[in-house]
Amino acid sequence: MHADLIIVGAGMVGSALALALQDQGVEVLLVDGGSLSVEPFDHAAPFEARVSALSMASQRILERLGVWQGIVTRRSSPYGDMQVWDGSGTGQIHFSAASVHADTLGHIVENRVVQDALLERLHDSSVGLLANARLEQLRRSGDDWLLTLTDGRQLRAPLLIAADGANSAVRRLAGCATREWDYLHHAIVTSVRCAQPHQAMAWQRFTDQGPLAFLPLADAREGGVDEQRWCSIVWSTTPAEAERLMTLADADFCRELGKAFEWRLGEVLQADARLCIPLRQRHAKRYVEEGLALIGDAAHSIHPLAGQGVNLGFLDAAVLAEVLLHALARGERLADERVLSRYERRRMPHNLAMMAAMEGFERLFQADPMPLRWLRNAGLNWVDDLPEAKALFVRQALGLSGDLPELARR
Numbered sequence: 001m002h003a004d005l006i007i008v009g010a011g012m013v014g015s016a017l018a019l020a021l022q023d024q025g026v027e028v029l030l031v032d033g034g035s036l037s038v039e040p041f042d043h044a045a046p047f048e049a050r051v052s053a054l055s056m057a058s059q060r061i062l063e064r065l066g067v068w069q070g071i072v073t074r075r076s077s078p079y080g081d082m083q084v085w086d087g088s089g090t091g092q093i094h095f096s097a098a099s100v101h102a103d104t105l106g107h108i109v110e111n112r113v114v115q116d117a118l119l120e121r122l123h124d125s126s127v128g129l130l131a132n133a134r135l136e137q138l139r140r141s142g143d144d145w146l147l148t149l150t151d152g153r154q155l156r157a158p159l160l161i162a163a164d165g166a167n168s169a170v171r172r173l174a175g176c177a178t179r180e181w182d183y184l185h186h187a188i189v190t191s192v193r194c195a196q197p198h199q200a201m202a203w204q205r206f207t208d209q210g211p212l213a214f215l216p217l218a219d220a221r222e223g224g225v226d227e228q229r230w231c232s233i234v235w236s237t238t239p240a241e242a243e244r245l246m247t248l249a250d251a252d253f254c255r256e257l258g259k260a261f262e263w264r265l266g267e268v269l270q271a272d273a274r275l276c277i278p279l280r281q282r283h284a285k286r287y288v289e290e291g292l293a294l295i296g297d298a299a300h301s302i303h304p305l306a307g308q309g310v311n312l313g314f315l316d317a318a319v320l321a322e323v324l325l326h327a328l329a330r331g332e333r334l335a336d337e338r339v340l341s342r343y344e345r346r347r348m349p350h351n352l353a354m355m356a357a358m359e360g361f362e363r364l365f366q367a368d369p370m371p372l373r374w375l376r377n378a379g380l381n382w383v384d385d386l387p388e389a390k391a392l393f394v395r396q397a398l399g400l401s402g403d404l405p406e407l408a409r410r
């Protein structure tokens, strides 16, 4: 099989790129090791443990790709406020969408919902889809890449896009150098029911062992009325502590979770099945070479404490699509490293800045010495009193600052 461009990985980011390139005169083939089937959505089903806090920029991209409606009709939870505080001090800060005259700070959406809404559009598009197609080997063959799948099938294209996630096979097989290190954190994720309503607020407590987030979920499962009691939690902690928490009975887990969260939403009454995910930071030293570009988690994966991973990935996809379509209009060769470098120049500084900020936050809140504790608590309270400074943070979280691709503009 031959195409102008092969995207390996039909996760959220690879699927978004494929949709952005449809009907533009480029033959796109999207391949994935999974089934690529879309299940009918069951509104009574439990929440999926893995969710994403989608920024305004991501919402705009998904709207322009015709995907947002499919998300909203399934299940999504807008939130307008965010409360962050230091578990071992007095510092706290409150952000609100109203401070920048926005309706929401973002939406909490189950990953499966985003994925299905994207796939639904893809099945109706001109993009070639190849399901159950796991990449095993990769080599250059003339001007093309030659991909061999685990079942022996072979694919060929002059331009290859790696969108195959944090453990990218493309990145490894193409020999792309990557910096990576362990955060020495595992994240426990699940959905929990609390005694008090979450008030459409995202909550984050920095504990000595790592950040603990309660993300509000809109629940219409119980009689159609949303009591605002369900939250998705991301509890980052040391691997040993995560292992211990994973073995607890549900009632004991709920008790420890409530305590770690200072019972801000009362008792934790119920918890769904837990997932434990080791957290690693990875960053490819280059995002492009002749005939190859890395996007999404294949290029960078960061700590989930600010919920930015897939938001950065959607911006990668939108910028790369824009760069390729401009090159196409100018009659340039898409696989040319000089063309692909335009994508790298626009995205790498932004992604690196976000990763550095996450790293800084993570270290500051883990720091034990008294002066640093004092500094961060005083700093949080100080910034909380500065509306202008807070508005800057909020615009950053909305994803609307910096060099925005056309798809993310209003």
Ligand SMILES: Cc1cc2nc3c(=O)[nH]c(=O)nc-3n(C[C@H](O)[C@H](O)[C@H](O)COP(=O)(O)OP(=O)(O)OC[C@H]3O[C@@H](n4cnc5c(N)ncnc54)[C@H](O)[C@@H]3O)c2cc1C
Pocket (backbone or CB within 6 Å): 008, 009, 010, 011, 012, 013, 014, 031, 032, 033, 034, 051, 052, 053, 054, 133, 134, 135, 136, 163, 164, 165, 166, 168, 169, 170, 187, 189, 234, 277, 295, 296, 297, 298, 304, 306, 307, 308, 309, 310, 311, 312, 313
């Ligand atoms: C605990 C946690 C919480 C998070 N919360 C947030 C959040 O609130 N907001 C946010 O923006 N981000 C969040 N993230 C990050 C976000 O989940 C990732 O950035 C996002 O899933 C990356 O999407 P992707 O499409 O790049 O990769 P993936 O979702 O990993 O998709 C990769 C695709 O490639 C396919 N694939 C893999 N290998 C092969 C192969 N060899 N051959 C063929 N196909 C292959 C897979 O089947 C998959 O479909 C969180 C991450 C974690 C761990």
